[in-house]
Amino acid sequence: MIKNYFLFDYKEDDVDFIYKKILNSGGNLKIEELIEQLNLNYRTLRRKFLNRTGISMKGLCRIVRVNKLWKTSLEYNEIDPQALVYLCGYFDQAHLIHDFKNIIGESPKSFLSRDMQNTKILSGVK
DSSP, X not given: OGGGGOSXXXXXXXXXXXXXXXXXXXXXXOHHHHHHHHTOOHHHHHHHHHHHHSSOHHHHHHHHHHHHHHHHHXXXXXXXXXXXXXXXXXXXXXXXXXXXXHHHSSOHHHHHTSOOHHHHHHHTOO
């Protein structure tokens, strides 16, 4: 484990906590509410998060949701697009398409209509 190579004991901080919360929520997390509950300074945390991860908290939420969309589409071979909107926590289909295009570079319909065998292998999905 990589932790064994550190010369000091790593102590998780607010960035680690928020990162795990985003992953565990499937990207459906109201960051502002969480920061308010934790009584943290939003701007400071935003800067620390971006410096440590290289991506904003909202950006990570979007990537996690698109990843959930990918896994959900693999789980259900034939699924209604509106059901994907609901299952992946989007407000509407336009929001899902917008996020997908920004992250993947093409529409969900064209991406998911292809033969996904190579993509499954590269992403580690069996």
